Amino acid sequence: MADKKPEILVIGGGIGGLTLALSLHKRGIPCQVFEAATEFKPLGVGINMMPHAIRVLTSLGLQPTLENYGVAAKEFTFFNRHGQFILAEPCGLHAGYEYPHFSIHRGDLHKVLYDAVIERLGPEAVHLGHRCTGVDQNSDSVTARFEGTGPKTGSIAIAVDGFHSAVRRQYYPNEGAPHFGGINMWRGVTRRKPFLSAASVTRIGTVARGKMTIYPIRNFKDGTQLINWSTEQPRDDHKLNDWATPGRIEDFIEPFRNWDFDWLDVPALIAGAEFILEYPMVDRDPVNKWTHGRVTLLGDAAHPMYPRGGNGGAQAILDAEVISRLLDEMDDPAAALHAYEDERLDVTNNIVLTNRAQPPDVIIEKVEELTGGEPFEKLEDIIDPAQLVAISESYKNTAGYSLEKVGGAR
Ligand SMILES: Cc1cc2nc3c(=O)[nH]c(=O)nc-3n(C[C@H](O)[C@H](O)[C@H](O)COP(=O)(O)OP(=O)(O)OC[C@H]3O[C@@H](n4cnc5c(N)ncnc54)[C@H](O)[C@@H]3O)c2cc1C
Known part of the structure; x- marks a missing residue:
């Protein structure tokens, strides 16, 4: 050497x-x-590994193994707290990247x-x-x-x-x-049948009035999936951040009691969790x-x-x-x-x-602000969809996973 x-x-x-x-x-x-x-x-x-990270893991020869474990995500979807659709954006290979986005x-x-x-x-x-x-x-x-x-x-x-x-x-x-952002998270995994595209990284609602992020992380042979879900809610204090602190449903369920949408029954998803973990929103x-x-x-x-x-x-x-x-x-x-x-x-x-x-769900915050948190009739009357896409692109650019930065399929 x-x-x-x-x-x-x-x-x-x-x-x-x-x-x-x-x-x-x-x-x-x-x-x-x-x-x-x-x-x-x-x-x-669950964790999302987007194309910028998968580019590196692919260079290490790990992509085929990751494919066996994770779910290749197809889209980011955004909904308000009434379950109304706001935006869908393709992701990974479906957005033209050379590398997939794995939820795993x-x-x-x-x-x-x-x-x-x-x-x-x-x-x-x-x-x-x-x-x-x-x-x-x-x-x-x-x-x-x-x-x-x-x-x-x-x-x-x-x-x-x-x-x-x-x-x-x-x-x-x-x-x-650590610096605490005044938000606590509860996270869990539930095995059930797929929802939306069976590969959608879905964000619903806002932190102030109840927010969920939901995506599948494992496919099973019987057609079911392991669905990862998490919620963020404002709190004044928090426990030490650790990967394995157990959480309790009664501490966070309130905003979601009526979230039985025609495309996903959120309370049932939470009730079916194999386990629940609690984690504070902290950084330094x-x-x-x-x-x-x-x-x-x-x-x-x-x-x-x-x-x-x-x-x-x-x-x-x-x-x-x-x-x-x-x-x-x-x-x-x-x-x-x-x-x-x-x-x-x-x-x-x-x-x-x-x-x-400016987290990525700022898109939903924007719609919430414009509608006063009420259901809308037609989204286009509230905001130009192009403006929503621009907000999302701006986040991707800073985070280093815009198509321009990672590179498209050759
Ligand atoms: C709830 C949650 C969700 C997340 N979701 C995502 C996501 O979707 N996508 C994403 O990219 N990232 C996500 N992250 C962030 C991601 O998990 C971390 O950024 C990542 O784990 C950092 O890797 P690391 O190797 O620096 O630290 P870690 O993965 O935490 O590894 C640190 C290692 O060091 C060991 N260690 C600790 N102290 C010592 C010591 N004194 N001596 C020797 N070893 C020690 C630990 O046991 C551990 O194995 C998420 C984080 C959280 C908390």
Whole structure:
């Protein structure tokens, strides 16, 4: 192996860390992954992986496997709280992208990545039960410390240890509690027959008066699907953000009691949930430095953002691609970490702030505002549909998954 290919410490084996390991491996750069969890467990519920992320996962040869697990989404659909149709926009291949948009169980995505890492890098490259407590460095190397086990030394360390990153805390010890947006989310999965196109990522209503996001994430042989649903509601306080905090129906059901639309019975969907999780809408104020000598931050550790618009995981995947390319191209790994920060920091900080100010469901908010929350007779009398499309395009542009940015089918 050439000298410029450093032995890299990847701290965290989530979506970003595993993608990073695969990207480095593809370029012949050795790395070791250190993950706090003692066993691999599929956590969370559904996640949307849009064409910008699937482009990277396809370059890693994972698209056929993802196809077996997830649902290739066909459209984004928007409805008001009376179940009235506002807008449908094609997505993924159906919108002309070269790559699909997959809606997938977060656990399935993690498994696809984890299995690929074990197969390609070997089981010895992943160290479970390694909770990093901090890093030390000199001019040539970095040493990561771990709870209850010995330290490990490499030439650089990339901290992909998620929202509650220990390495970020080392560099930003006074950051304090996460920034809470005054919104709480409840999420669940329900197995049932398909609705709408059987591949629609559907948003209904507004946060103030009840909002749902609903999409299928798994197909079963008997024709049923696993449907992921989530709601956002205003709240004054919240619990710690964790992938596995259980939620209770009675805490959020009120706005949805009458949402039995002719195209979907929402109360029945919620009542049929296999389990319900609760998660607060939290992020952190952007920072202006991720790279500290031979250590940098990546994914949620670098730019924790509101989980809206299906983008946190995607941005971690894009980070992984960029940093791997730069480490391959540049002789000095510490310089590559700086170049990575230069390329990615402003872009992702902008998404963090956009997600606070203008989430994709701003389309429904706009119609709600114009109708005073009442049913409409004809949408065209309220707003020009072209204006709705323009609002949606503006979000996609900032989030980096507009057709122009990702590229169309060749
Ligand atoms: C409710 C919700 C819905 C979301 N929906 C979407 C979506 O539709 N599309 C999308 O792209 N993104 C979505 N996201 C965001 C996405 O899940 C995250 O942005 C993504 O998981 C970030 O990847 P990561 O690798 O940085 O962090 P994680 O995936 O959280 O992985 C961090 C890993 O580090 C490990 N770890 C933690 N501390 C330590 C330590 N001290 N030492 C070693 N290991 C450690 C953790 O166990 C974990 O395995 C959603 C998030 C939430 C909360």
